[in-house]
Amino acid sequence: MDLSVALIIAASFAILCTFHIGKRILTIDFSEYSSKNSKKAKLERLLVKKGTPLQNSKIRRDIRKAFERILIPLGNADQDLLPARMDLAFRNKIVSQINRLNRNKLCRRIYVTDVVPVPKNDFETWNDDGREWRESVLKCSTLERFESTEDNKVQHEIYRKNSYLRILQSRHVRRTDQKEKKKSYYNDMLSITCPSCGAGVKLDSQQVTCEYCGAVIKNEFYDWQTESFEIYEAISTNLKSFLQLLVSGSILFLCVFLCLYLIEDTEISLAAGVGAAVLTFGGIITPIICGKIKQEKLAGKIVRYSENYLRACLNEHFWENENDKDLLDFSVGTIKLLKVAHTEETTTVTADIFGTKTFLPENQKPYTEKFKKRLIIQRARYPEKRKADGEFFAEKDCPSCGANFMPDENHCCSFCGYGLQVNNAKWIVKKNQ
Incomplete structure (x- = not known):
């Protein structure tokens, strides 16, 4: 077939197929380009004076508070405003960031507008490794x-x-409670009736005082600990x-064009072109799917594997x-498992770690760099197998979450699960390649 004719037919065929598929998967919304969504209009909304960063955002109160407990300390460069419940490594990171801002006599204010919670005005929750997790993502426009x-x-x-x-948060689930498979464990403990006067009392800490009669109530309330x-x-x-549709259409066009140009019969060339495009798509998608399956298999070899906990250790x-x-x-960011090896006592993992670093030189603009590291990390193969622990005292503070150390039946902190003397579930970096 002539070159120009092959080009016209291939282009027409690819455009028709792309248009037909696009109608089904794309949402055409021109409001995004309206004047109210212009940069100028968004900046005006961003800089409207608010009492708190997410005031009038129309999201659930617990979601708003979870974010504002981090946004407000950063905006004021004041570590005293940080919440009591934070992962130890995350707290150290935020405190260091605030100290760095204070040395530069700066604060980091994040202005937010046009907030849309994902999923719709709720937390996404799941359980793993004896912890209950919840995550909230806010789609919005920001000015940092x-x-x-x-x-x-x-x-x-x-x-x-x-x-x-x-924002990512977690809380420890007692072993006795883990016997019951639930999506959420302690939501029904958010409020109780005061045993002294019968008034409703909201449980927002380990110890609360009834505002009506002054009764002090100690409870087994499990507050959320901010992880990230x-x-x-x-x-x-x-x-x-x-x-993705544009790339697919381009591949289809190229395959159909080559077949039309090289094969004289139009019907056969079209069929061959579509077949070649399908094979090309398969060649692109198959390694991606195989990679995901491999990651799942490697993760399955690790006893009580939690990617969130591994990320915290890293x-x-x-x-x-x-x-x-x-x-x-x-x-x-991404953790790509490459190899998992076991001995009787330990599990050794080789993994590629991807992440970012943000730097703030004095009197200069901040900048971000990406990094990739290949690490060999190790921990106990069966982290539940613990050596005998010494005496525990309730008046000690947990070094992980700061709560009064009240040990459960495994001698772990009842609030965050941290083992005071032995924590053989922790990942240790053995080699940095």
Whole structure:
């Protein structure tokens, strides 16, 4: 077939197929390009004076409070405002970030508008490794400003139109409660009736005082412990689908064009072109699917594996071994397992770790660098097998969450699950390749 004719037929066929599929998977919304969604209009909404960062955001109160307990301390550069319940490594990271801001006489204010919770106005919850987890992601527009604490002058700002705020929290589930398979364990303990006067009492700490009669109530309430907070920008789902559709259409066009040009029979060439496109798609998708299956199999070889806990251990390791005085923040992202090996006592894992580091040099703009490290990490093969522990005292503070150390039947902190003397579930970095 002639070159120009083959081009026209292949282009027409690819466009028709792409258009037909696009109608089904894409949502056409031109309101995104309206004046109210312009950068100028969004900046005006972002800078409207608010009492708290997420005031009037129309999201659930517990979601709003979870985010504001991190946003407010950063905005004021005041570590005294941090919540009591935080993962130890995460607390150290935030405290160091605040100290770095104070040395530069700056605060990090994050202004938020057009908030859409994902999933819809709720937490996503799951259980693993004896902990109950919940995660909330807010799709929004943000303006991140580094402002002087002396004269409120803006030193640097980052505008993100398609921004996401993510918070991850967890709490320990007692072994006796784990026998009952539930999606959520302690939601019914958020409020009780005061045994002294009968008034309703909200449980928001280990010890509360009834505001009506003054009775002091100690309880087994399990408060949420903040594990991670992130702010990042990503393309919208609709745009991502459009780009995938565009790539697919281009592959289809190329395959059909080559077959039309090389094969004289039009029907056979079209069929061959579609077949070649399908094979090409299969060649692209198959390694991705196989990679995911391999990751699941490797994770399944590790007893009581929790990626979130591994990420917390890695954050702690990187933090302890980072010497750059300009480091403001860092984040461990994707963890790709490469190899899992066992002995009678230990599990050794080789993994590629991907993440980012943010630096704030004095009197300069912050900048971010990506990093990749290959680590060999190790922990006990069966972390539930513990050596005999010494005496525990209730008046001790847990070094992980700061609560009064009240041991459960495994001599772990009743509030966060930390083992005071022996914590053989912890991942230790043995080698940095």
